[in-house]
Amino acid sequence: MGSQTIRLGRLFGLEIGFNWSLLPFFLLVAWTMATEVLPSGAPGLSSTGYWIAGVLGTVVFYACLLAHELSHALVAKRKGVKVAGITLWLFGGVTQLEGEPRRAQDQALITAVGPLTSLVLAAIFFGAQQLLTGLNAPPLLVTLFAWMALLNLVLGVFNLVPALPLDGGRLLGAAVWWRTGSKDRGTTGAVRVGRFFAYLLIALGALEVLAGGLLNGLWLAIIGWFLLSAGAAEGRQVGIRSRLRQVPVAAVMSSPVPTLPSWLTCGQLAEAGGPSAGLYALHGVGGEPMGYLPRSRVDEAVRAGHPERRLEAVALAAEHLATVRPDENLEAALLRLEQGALVVANGQLVGTLSAADLARRAALAPLLGPRPHGSLE
Numbered sequence: 001m002g003s004q005t006i007r008l009g010r011l012f013g014l015e016i017g018f019n020w021s022l023l024p025f026f027l028l029v030a031w032t033m034a035t036e037v038l039p040s041g042a043p044g045l046s047s048t049g050y051w052i053a054g055v056l057g058t059v060v061f062y063a064c065l066l067a068h069e070l071s072h073a074l075v076a077k078r079k080g081v082k083v084a085g086i087t088l089w090l091f092g093g094v095t096q097l098e099g100e101p102r103r104a105q106d107q108a109l110i111t112a113v114g115p116l117t118s119l120v121l122a123a124i125f126f127g128a129q130q131l132l133t134g135l136n137a138p139p140l141l142v143t144l145f146a147w148m149a150l151l152n153l154v155l156g157v158f159n160l161v162p163a164l165p166l167d168g169g170r171l172l173g174a175a176v177w178w179r180t181g182s183k184d185r186g187t188t189g190a191v192r193v194g195r196f197f198a199y200l201l202i203a204l205g206a207l208e209v210l211a212g213g214l215l216n217g218l219w220l221a222i223i224g225w226f227l228l229s230a231g232a233a234e235g236r237q238v239g240i241r242s243r244l245r246q247v248p249v250a251a252v253m254s255s256p257v258p259t260l261p262s263w264l265t266c267g268q269l270a271e272a273g274g275p276s277a278g279l280y281a282l283h284g285v286g287g288e289p290m291g292y293l294p295r296s297r298v299d300e301a302v303r304a305g306h307p308e309r310r311l312e313a314v315a316l317a318a319e320h321l322a323t324v325r326p327d328e329n330l331e332a333a334l335l336r337l338e339q340g341a342l343v344v345a346n347g348q349l350v351g352t353l354s355a356a357d358l359a360r361r362a363a364l365a366p367l368l369g370p371r372p373h374g375s376l377e
């Protein structure tokens with residue numbers, strides 16, 4: 001999570017936070033409720049009362065958004081995709097997946113459950129509103145529930161628009177992925193459709209403002225602007241992924257295998273400097289293998305106040321590291337890369353692959369080859 005993100009707590013083992021960009025939209029929702037929706041649904045109350053109810057309603061709305069995101073996250077976890085956490089921002093939420101669904105069906109399921117949750121919530125609020133009406137509950141409460149039903153309905157339906165980064169775009173991507181076997185073709189198609197929708201919404205918003213509907217126009221334009229910038233980010237990711245797919249591990253790995261003597265201490269290595277990532281093979285006094293050392297573990301030991309620890313004490317055995325083949329492409333290899341990977345060909349260790357290798361490669365990227373198709377930059 002970035003520096004703009006405020007931590008809220010943990011739920012189902014997931015880190016939940018919100019981004020400051022949420023604040024303007026929060027105020028816009030509260031403003032709409034306090035000045036338009038509630039006064040027309042339950043007239044005759046003080047403006048303070050409308051504002052209190054409006055802010056409370058907006059908090060409930062964000063809780064509904066969180067439920068939508070949680071459903072994505074929990075199904076993703078079930079499907080074996082690691083989830084870093086959930087961040088609420090602007091007018092939505094982002095579930096940060098650390099891995100990628102392996103199959104189109106998994107992606108479809110992880111995606112579909114979100115809008116489904118919103119639609120179920122809409123039905124529950126609608127049922128409760130009907131019940132409250134029957135019980136002659138205060139009109140303010142009835143209006144609040146009616147609006148929660150409407151907001152969740154809009155959230156569910158709007159998210160099904162087939163445009164990335166909306167869930168509908170991801171479903172479209174999953175469908176094309178399933179039909180063609182190519183994940184990227186689905187994504188690029190959905191990004192294009194999304195850009196069309198974004199410009200359409202911004203144009204409609206501008207027309208609405210010109211026609212005198214400031215609030216509605218503002219809403220449409222903000223949503224359009226969001227779709228435009230988020231869609232562009234998705235497009236860039238596809239570009240990066242397809243570039244990674246064209247690079248074999250062999251082109252990036254450190255080879256011959258970088259080695260370090262196991263009797264050095266963490267403090268000595270930290271003082272020597274060098275890249276803070278990297279994966280080394282350790283050797284003992286007689287040259288015998290002493291395990292593998294992701295460089296990050298050295299800095300961790302120093303930070304924990306143990307610079308006297310020998311490298312062999314913080315090393316890992318081979319079975320704790322991923323292994324990749326030199327002819328594999330980087331995209332496939334990256335999914336298995338945590339502390340670094342051993343590059344093994346025909347049972348022989350031929351190199352190591354770590355974040356440091358990738359960073360070095362990234363610095364060279366502008367000099368290497370033309371941009372692939374499908375990049376939207």
Ligand SMILES: [Zn+2]
Binds near residue numbers: 068069072114
């Ligand atoms: Zn969603």
